[in-house]
Amino acid sequence: MEGPGPFVSDLPLGDSVGSLKGMYMTGWGNVFYNYSKRLEQLKYFKIPKPFGFLLASSEPQKIEVLLWESFQCYLLNLPNASLPLIIRVLEIALKQKFQNKSQQNLRLVDLIDLAEAQLKEKKEMAHAFRRLRNIIHENTLISEQTSLDALRYISDIVNTLYPSPQKVRIPMKCPYCGKQGKIDFQSNECYIGNEKTYNCKCGKTIYPLIL
Numbered sequence: 133m134e135g136p137g138p139f140v141s142d143l144p145l146g147d148s149v150g151s152l153k154g155m156y157m158t159g160w161g162n163v164f165y166n167y168s169k170r171l172e173q174l175k176y177f178k179i180p181k182p183f184g185f186l187l188a189s190s191e192p193q194k195i196e197v198l199l200w201e202s203f204q205c206y207l208l209n210l211p212n213a214s215l216p217l218i219i220r221v222l223e224i225a226l227k228q229k230f231q232n233k234s235q236q237n238l239r240l241v242d243l244i245d246l247a248e249a250q251l252k253e254k255k256e257m258a259h260a261f262r263r264l265r266n267i268i269h270e271n272t273l274i275s276e277q278t279s280l281d282a283l284r285y286i287s288d289i290v291n292t293l294y295p296s297p298q299k300v301r302i303p304m305k306c307p308y309c310g311k312q313g314k315i316d317f318q319s320n321e322c323y324i325g326n327e328k329t330y331n332c333k334c335g336k337t338i339y340p341l342i343l
């Protein structure tokens with residue numbers, strides 16, 4: 133095989149090795165450009181961050197990491213890495229909701245059936261379930277679009293099963309003075325990529341982002 137083909141991600145790994153040798157890095161500008169383009173796309177779809185599930189989970193930190201890595205992989209054009217991570221979030225959320233003593237070791241497809249039955253009143257979710265079933269049965273390499281669809285529909289389903297609170301208070305640390313602060317996001321503001329201004333007592337303005 134000759135050189136990198138079109139299947140290679142736009143992460144310029146070769147360039148980063150080159151940079152160690154003091155070579156000029158041409159590829160990173162492109163990565164940042166594409167990263168922010170994808171972030172804009174996430175914002176456009178207003179994909180909810182499932183705070184309701186994070187609050188209900190006994191392992192919120194684990195969920196946070198899986199969510200964060202899944203979205204970061206998408207943003208960095210690694211759709212095949214993103215998809216299994218978000219599916220894991222879905223599986224944990226559905227098991228917590230539907231698995232009990234009489235129903236142990238349910239398969240993901242069974243759990244999805246149970247979730248759809250519970251949300252059958254919400255007609256707008258039907259498409260999300262249909263698309264999700266196609267995605268989990270995909271046997272080929274995952275496209276950027278498929279990975280985006282999975283992030284959208286899984287976040288929607290989890291957020292509907294575990295409704296978010298009216299207001300989410302997120303702790304934050306000012307990167308300038310190090311002071312701890314808190315910032316409130318209303319439930320309709322809790323979508324991936326959304327940012328708010330935060331005025332620290334030290335006089336600096338920060339733009340914390342939901343991700």
Ligand SMILES: [Zn+2]
Pocket residue numbers: 306307308309310311332333334335336
């Ligand atoms: Zn500060």
